[in-house]
Amino acid sequence: MPEVMFAGPDGRLEGRYHHSKDTGAPLALVLHPHPLHGGTMNNRITYSMFQAFQRLGFSVMRFNFRGVGRSQGRYDGGIGEISDAAGALDWMQSVNPNSGGLWIAGYSFGAFVGMQLLMRRPEISGWISVAPPATHYDFGFLAPCPTGGLMIHGDADEMVVEPGVRKLVDKLNTQKGVSIDYRVYEGADHVMANYADRIGTDLEEYVRQTMARKQMALAAD
Known part of the structure; x- marks a missing residue:
């Protein structure tokens, strides 16, 4: 699991990246809490979500937002962090020009950033949101939401x-055309x-089923 440093919009960002042996493997980006x-x-x-994507055969990255760990810059209220995540996607796509799909996964604050990124990057084909801070941030920007996904929350949150x-x-x-798999x-x-x-097990199950359905739909066309 090599450490990587890549250029972000406000300095270098620190990440951990697993590269799939399959040149056409899909990509996944995992985003951390506040x-x-x-x-x-x-x-x-x-880390559990990162490992789940790794088991699925993805090329996957998790990284520190600006100001965290060895990542340069300072916290920017969510706006700069969205740009950080976009920079991470750019880096992964440059390393994997023939990738077969792109997933975004986030936990808490990372779920909010991930959903913002979903609206900005049409190539994202699936998403996972764990404990999304729906009562702290306005998620009204998901109009319309480009695709369905998996949302996980706790009833004692x-x-x-x-x-x-x-x-x-x-x-x-x-x-229309959006289905959310919501697990409490x-x-x-x-x-x-x-x-x-x-969470890792549910992510793996959901991604496998979703990708299988899409392959079946493509085969039927």
Whole structure:
């Protein structure tokens, strides 16, 4: 799992990158929680999602937003962090010019950044959002949401109450051609400390099923 340093919009950014042996493998970018609340690319949930994509055969990266770890720059309220994530995608795509699809996954603040990136990068073909901060940020920009995805939340989340996330899911599911797989973990709080393995397993299952359905649809055309 080599360490990489790549150019971001506000200086060099630190990441960990796994390169698939398959030249046509899909890509995945995993985004960590809030930089001002201890979030780093080594967060347990972030790392579990990284490992799940690795098991799926993806080329996958997790990285530190500006000002975290060895990444240069300073926290920018989410705006600069969206640009950081776009820079990470640019780097991965330059290394993998023949990649077969692109997924974005984020936890908490990383889920918000990931959904913002989804609206800016039409090549993103799937997404995973864990504990999205739907009561802290306005997700109204998802209009329309380009594609369906997997959303995971805990019913004991004390920072982002579950009904607020369910309201977002219900709104997205009214959009034409969009289907959100929403999974609520009983007893899980915002940290989800004991649920990392389950998140990795659910991610793997969802991505496999989604990619299989798309392949079947292509074969039927």
